[in-house]
Amino acid sequence: MKKVIAVIGCGRIANNAHFPALSQIEEVRIKYACDVLIEKANAAKEKFPAIENVIDDYHIALNDPEVDACFVLTPNHSHYTITMDALKAGKHVMCEKPITVNYPLSLEMAEEAEKQGKILNIGVCNRYNKSVEMLADMNRRGEFGNIYHIYCSFRKFRCIPGLGGAFTTKAESGGGVLIDWGIHFLDLILYILGGAQIKNVTCDTYNEMAKDMKSYRYKSMWAEDTSDVENGTNDVDDFVSGYIRTDKANISFNGAWAQNVRQSDMYIDFMGDKAGARLTYGGKFEFYKGDTLETVAPEYDIPDQYLCEDRGFIESITTGIKDKNNIIHILESAKLLDSLYASAEKKQEIVL
Numbered sequence: 001m002k003k004v005i006a007v008i009g010c011g012r013i014a015n016n017a018h019f020p021a022l023s024q025i026e027e028v029r030i031k032y033a034c035d036v037l038i039e040k041a042n043a044a045k046e047k048f049p050a051i052e053n054v055i056d057d058y059h060i061a062l063n064d065p066e067v068d069a070c071f072v073l074t075p076n077h078s079h080y081t082i083t084m085d086a087l088k089a090g091k092h093v094m095c096e097k098p099i100t101v102n103y104p105l106s107l108e109m110a111e112e113a114e115k116q117g118k119i120l121n122i123g124v125c126n127r128y129n130k131s132v133e134m135l136a137d138m139n140r141r142g143e144f145g146n147i148y149h150i151y152c153s154f155r156k157f158r159c160i161p162g163l164g165g166a167f168t169t170k171a172e173s174g175g176g177v178l179i180d181w182g183i184h185f186l187d188l189i190l191y192i193l194g195g196a197q198i199k200n201v202t203c204d205t206y207n208e209m210a211k212d213m214k215s216y217r218y219k220s221m222w223a224e225d226t227s228d229v230e231n232g233t234n235d236v237d238d239f240v241s242g243y244i245r246t247d248k249a250n251i252s253f254n255g256a257w258a259q260n261v262r263q264s265d266m267y268i269d270f271m272g273d274k275a276g277a278r279l280t281y282g283g284k285f286e287f288y289k290g291d292t293l294e295t296v297a298p299e300y301d302i303p304d305q306y307l308c309e310d311r312g313f314i315e316s317i318t319t320g321i322k323d324k325n326n327i328i329h330i331l332e333s334a335k336l337l338d339s340l341y342a343s344a345e346k347k348q349e350i351v352l
């Protein structure tokens with residue numbers, strides 16, 4: 001029997017990733033597309049004929065006994081309320097990243113899923129990038145030797161999203177570039193390491209590039225439709241730098257939604273004593289062998305990671321088996337984000 005889905009939030013990630021993916025999965029019916037701005041739900045239905053109904057109140061979907069699961073694709077702060085409501089209504093949930101704005105609320109969400117016996121997955125889609133699986137396998141096989149350090153960069157030129165809107169308002173987003181992009185990178189690193197115990201962290205965050213929102217200059221701004229430079233808020237990090245000590249590799253990183261360096265540096269470097277690798281974010285990796293000094297660029301196709309992620313979720317709610325994107329596997333990175341932000345706020349190292 002097909003799984004009946006309600007998609008809540010019909011913005012960018014819904015249109016660019018989940019509607020296209022869900023439309024390709026035969027075992028799925030998209031019974032509802034919901035957005036508080038009904039015109040966005042209507043526009044999605046025009047583009048994706050598989051959508052059966054449009055609604056502007058997600059409770060309609062929660063009260064429908066036919067609905068098996070909800071996709072929560074709304075701004076970060078609302079992940080908590082909508083997900084909790086959906087779980088309490090007996091629905092499985094696939095919630096976009098980050099889990100929500102902080103760790104304590106994330107933990108409550110995980111506990112509620114457990115209490116209701118429902119699957120709650122988080123959209124850390126890069127775990128479904130084939131390159132990531134390959135690197136995790138290579139690490140398990142010991143091909144890197146001892147990975148003693150990992151460096152990652154998630155930096156772009158002038159790229160603050162929706163300046164003045166939900167993305168740059170801490171109460172709605174939980175933070176800036178660290179929670180928005182950093183979560184993907186740090187979660188991937190922990191995943192490839194096969195988990196790691198965080199010992200202590202130190203971090204600095206900066207809000208420099210758009211202190212005066214009206215004079216901020218940019219070439220392009222994603223989420224521009226939610227921007228409000230006249231009356232909105234910008235109280236989040238546009239640049240971040242941090243250091244994480246673990247019982248395995250230590251991790252250092254820099255992230256920039258905006259910087260006055262015209263480069264897009266989005267990668268993770270793995271430093272092992274036998275070999276190393278650079279993973280290009282969302283793409284492939286190169287492997288550097290210490291014994292022969294060869295650079296190996298493996299040949300493989302990268303399947304659509306959102307399609308894999310959504311298939312994984314549908315399989316998980318069908319079998320009841322928690323997969324790698326289940327919230328229980330993502331809580332550690334949510335906790336890490338909180339400690340990094342705490343370190344930046346206190347301007348001191350945080351010992352975990």
Ligand SMILES: NC(=O)c1ccc[n+]([C@@H]2O[C@H](COP(=O)([O-])OP(=O)(O)OC[C@H]3O[C@@H](n4cnc5c(N)ncnc54)[C@H](O)[C@@H]3O)[C@@H](O)[C@H]2O)c1
Binds near residue numbers: 034037076096125226
């Ligand atoms: N996995 C990824 O790589 C990735 C990429 C982009 C965004 N995201 C995440 O997806 C989420 C949404 O981001 P986006 O860029 O699509 O934002 P967006 O602003 O384009 O879309 C959010 C939509 O949710 C709607 N909405 C808000 N509250 C609602 C409610 N209570 N009920 C119904 N609809 C509601 C808004 O009207 C809007 O249309 C964010 O949490 C973001 O971090 C993840």
